[in-house]
Amino acid sequence: MRPLLPLRLRRAAAGGLPRCFGMARRGGPAWRLSIEGNIAVGKSTFVRLLGKTFPEWQMATEPVAKWQKVQASSSREQTSSSQNFGNLLQMVYQEPSRWSYTFQTYSCMSRLKAQLEPLSEKLLKTWDPVQIFERSVYSDRYIFAKNLFELGHLTEIEWTIYQDLHTFLLQEFGDRIALHGFLYLQATPEKCLERLHRRGRPEEKAIQLEYLEQLHTQHENWLVKKTTEVHFENLRNAPVFVLDVNNDFEDDPAEQEELMRKPSVMYCPISLDCPCSNITLYSDPISSHKLISQVGSAIGQESSRCCVCMLVTVSSIQGWY
Numbered sequence: 001m002r003p004l005l006p007l008r009l010r011r012a013a014a015g016g017l018p019r020c021f022g023m024a025r026r027g028g029p030a031w032r033l034s035i036e037g038n039i040a041v042g043k044s045t046f047v048r049l050l051g052k053t054f055p056e057w058q059m060a061t062e063p064v065a066k067w068q069k070v071q072a073s074s075s076r077e078q079t080s081s082s083q084n085f086g087n088l089l090q091m092v093y094q095e096p097s098r099w100s101y102t103f104q105t106y107s108c109m110s111r112l113k114a115q116l117e118p119l120s121e122k123l124l125k126t127w128d129p130v131q132i133f134e135r136s137v138y139s140d141r142y143i144f145a146k147n148l149f150e151l152g153h154l155t156e157i158e159w160t161i162y163q164d165l166h167t168f169l170l171q172e173f174g175d176r177i178a179l180h181g182f183l184y185l186q187a188t189p190e191k192c193l194e195r196l197h198r199r200g201r202p203e204e205k206a207i208q209l210e211y212l213e214q215l216h217t218q219h220e221n222w223l224v225k226k227t228t229e230v231h232f233e234n235l236r237n238a239p240v241f242v243l244d245v246n247n248d249f250e251d252d253p254a255e256q257e258e259l260m261r262k263p264s265v266m267y268c269p270i271s272l273d274c275p276c277s278n279i280t281l282y283s284d285p286i287s288s289h290k291l292i293s294q295v296g297s298a299i300g301q302e303s304s305r306c307c308v309c310m311l312v313t314v315s316s317i318q319g320w321y
C-alpha cells in the first residue's frame, strides 16, 4: 500500500491557497524538503526508502564520497586521472582545529550546489514534483559549524568569515535554494553511536558519545526548542516534522505496528492564519489523511497538499522499514 494522498486530492491544490499552500501542477515548483538528524541516525537509509517508494522524486544524498576524495571539479578535463587531494572527512576528524574551516566551506559549497540542482526531466513531468535533500546549508551552519566554533575548532575569525560567506551566498541565491520544510529524524545519541559502530565508516572510528550528545543538543535547539539564533526569515517560518526513529524497526513488523500508533508533533508556525499551526499528526496515514481533509475543509478547500500533507506523506513511509 502506498499511503499517498489520493491523486484527486493531490491535484486539487491548483491555486488561490493561503501562503503556506503549494501550487501542485505538472512541472510546477517542486516541494523541497531536507532530512535532518544526528550522525548515523538513519538519514541515508530513510532517503533510500523514499527513493524506492517514490521513484519519481529527486533525491540529493549527502556527498560524503566527495569529502572522502577531494578533487578539482572546475577543470574541463574531468577525467578519471583527476588528482586526489585527500580525504577531508578523515582530516577533519583527525585534526579538527586545522581542518574545520576548510571542511565547512567545502561542505557548505557542496550543499549549496545540491540545493541549486535543476529539476530533472523526469521530475518536470510529474505532478507535485518533490526534491529531498539529505541535510542542508542550514545544518551546515546551525549544527556543525556552530558546534565546531563552540568547541574551539573554528577560531573567532574563521567563524565570522564562514558566517559572512554563508549569509551572503544564501541571500544572493534567495528563493532558488529555499526549502519548504524539515523532517528531523530524532534518536538518542546512544542509539546513534550504536548505529555508527554497526556501520563502521573508518573515518568515524574515534567519534565519542560526547560529540553525538553535542550534535543532538544542536539539533534540539535549532529544530525543536527554537533557541538557536537563525538569520533567515524563511527558515524561522519553515515547518519541522519530528520523527522518533529510536526503534530498530528495520526487520521487526511488531515494532512497525507500534510505530504506526505513535503520534508525531508537527511544528508549523508558517503563518498566523495557517490552520495547521502546531497540530498533532499521526504516523498512521489514515488518521493523518483524515486530519488533512479537516484542515482542507477548514480553509474552504476540499483538501490540499500543504507543508503538513507533504511531511505526513513522507513520514508515513517510516512504517514500512
Ligand SMILES: Nc1ncnc2c1ncn2[C@@H]1O[C@H](COP(=O)(O)OP(=O)(O)OP(=O)(O)O)[C@@H](O)[C@H]1O
Residues within 6 Å of the ligand: 037, 038, 039, 040, 041, 042, 043, 044, 045, 046, 062, 195, 196, 198, 199, 245, 247, 248, 249, 250, 321
Ligand atoms: N531504523 C533503523 N533501525 C536499525 N538500524 C538502522 C535504522 N536506520 C538506519 N539503520 C542503520 O544504521 C546505520 C546508519 O544509518 P545511515 O547510514 O542511514 O545513517 P545517516 O543518518 O545517513 O548517517 P550520516 O549522518 O553519517 O550521514 C546503518 O548501518 C543503517 O543500516
Ligand SMILES: Nc1nc(=O)c2ncn([C@H]3C[C@H](O)[C@@H](CO)O3)c2[nH]1
Residues within 6 Å of the ligand: 039, 062, 064, 089, 092, 103, 104, 107, 139, 140, 144, 145, 204
Ligand atoms: N564537521 C562536519 N561538518 C559538516 O557540515 C558535516 N556534515 C556531515 N559531517 C560528517 C558526519 C558524518 O561523519 C559524515 C557523513 O554525514 O560527515 C560533517 N562534519
